[in-house]
Amino acid sequence: MSLKSFDDFCAKIVNNDPTIPQKDIFDERQMVVRSQITTRALWAFVIMSGINLLIMECGPQWCDSWVLSTAMFGAIAYLYWVCANARRGSLFGVNGTATLASQVGFLFGDAVFIPIVILSDKEPDELFENFFIRNGMVSEYFMIALDGAILLTAGIVMAVCIGNHRKKEKAEKENDDK
Amino acid sequence: MSLKSFDKFLENYILGQPNNKKEIMDERQKIARTHILVETLIIFSGLSFISNFVMDLWYRWAESYASPMLIFFMLCMIYFNIRCFAKGCLIGINGGKAITFTAAYAIFMGVMMGAKYLIGNEEYSSLFADGKLTDDFCFIAAWILFVVYGVLTIILAKADKKRKGDE
Numbered sequence: 001m002s003l004k005s006f007d008d009f010c011a012k013i014v015n016n017d018p019t020i021p022q023k024d025i026f027d028e029r030q031m032v033v034r035s036q037i038t039t040r041a042l043w044a045f046v047i048m049s050g051i052n053l054l055i056m057e058c059g060p061q062w063c064d065s066w067v068l069s070t071a072m073f074g075a076i077a078y079l080y081w082v083c084a085n086a087r088r089g090s091l092f093g094v095n096g097t098a099t100l101a102s103q104v105g106f107l108f109g110d111a112v113f114i115p116i117v118i119l120s121d122k123e124p125d126e127l128f129e130n131f132f133i134r135n136g137m138v139s140e141y142f143m144i145a146l147d148g149a150i151l152l153t154a155g156i157v158m159a160v161c162i163g164n165h166r167k168k169e170k171a172e173k174e175n176d177d178k
Numbered sequence: 179m180s181l182k183s184f185d186k187f188l189e190n191y192i193l194g195q196p197n198n199k200k201e202i203m204d205e206r207q208k209i210a211r212t213h214i215l216v217e218t219l220i221i222f223s224g225l226s227f228i229s230n231f232v233m234d235l236w237y238r239w240a241e242s243y244a245s246p247m248l249i250f251f252m253l254c255m256i257y258f259n260i261r262c263f264a265k266g267c268l269i270g271i272n273g274g275k276a277i278t279f280t281a282a283y284a285i286f287m288g289v290m291m292g293a294k295y296l297i298g299n300e301e302y303s304s305l306f307a308d309g310k311l312t313d314d315f316c317f318i319a320a321w322i323l324f325v326v327y328g329v330l331t332i333i334l335a336k337a338d339k340k341r342k343g344d345e
Contacts, residue, residue, distance in 0.1 A: 003209065003210055003213050003265075006206065006209050007206070010202050010205070010206055013191055013202060014199065014202060020191075025188055025191070025192070028188075029184065029185070029188060032181060032184050032209065033181065035209075035212050035213065035216060036181055036212070038216050039212060039215055039216055039219065042216065042219035042220065042223060043219065045219075045223055046219060046222060046223060046226075049223075049226060049227075050226075050244075050247060053226075053230075053243050053244040053247060054244050056243065056244075057242050057243055057244040058244075065234060066230050066233065066234045066243050067227070067230045067231045067234040067235065070226070070227055070230050071227070074223070074227065
């Protein structure tokens with residue numbers, strides 16, 4: 001959210017400018033909704049990863065890799081962000097679907113290629129034997145796959161929302177033409 | 179920030195009922211604080227992720243994974259207050275009492291916990307061991323930063339009040 005655009009908006013209200021278009025008002029509201037969801041998602045990530053570190057440090061170390069367990073909570077927070085924005089209708093921001101479409105491409109790329117690249121240089125026997133549990137802990141192979149799956153889910157949710165949004169836009173355009 | 183108050187603010191505008199200047203400033207301040215909070219949380223998340231990444235894959239620079247988070251957290255709280263002061267939204271819309279209380283509480287807790295840790299901990303030995311920062315170092319640094327945060331908050335709150343008084 002840009003404070004500059006909100007300042008411009010406030011300046012118009014203070015100057016009693018009666019010509020603020022409805023789009024500007026909705027854009028500002030959408031920015032506020034998005035920033036509220038972003039704040040919640042970030043708090044969720046900070047709290048979850050903090051509790052996880054404390055548990056791993058003071059209690060049982062349940063995961064093979066510290067960084068991948070943190071990454072999993074990051075991916076969960078991101079998935080929450082995508083779903084909450086999709087539910088509130090603020091996923092696309094004020095710039096439309098173009099930015100988000102490229103983001104979906106990156107998400108699919110990350111979710112598919114990173115696990116393949118990391119896991120492909122392991123010996124198949126070692127990989128499949130220790131895929132879920134290694135040394136009594138959740139293995140890093142499983143965590144990589146899980147992080148990839150969460151990112152893939154976020155990408156699919158985004159792709160579905162983009163598809164629906166574009167269909168809706170097309171239908172509205174056709175209605176206007178008629 | 180409450181979306182309800184922002185919606186009320188917009189509703190007033192759409193219905194042609196003028197928002198008074200205070201309401202506009204309040205909304206602006208809430209949005210500025212949220213903006214800075216998001217920045218701070220992103221910095222904290224980034225720092226903690228990078229720290230875990232470095233310690234897990236490259237060089238374990240601290241004795242434990244969790245204790246450096248305290249230092250990062252305190253640094254982020256200090257950053258939040260400085261940024262809020264710079265943007266003129268440190269005191270919030272509820273006046274300066276809450277922030278003075280927070281600052282006094284931070285100083286009290288920081289001094290008490292720091293003193294208890296230093297005096298009561300008989301096993302307290304060194305701040306560095308085997309090329310790593312010990313937990314003792316991280317806790318002491320976090321308590322010192324807690325006191326710094328409290329003192330800084332009081333100074334900034336006074337400066338903010340003075341600035342607003344001058345205006």
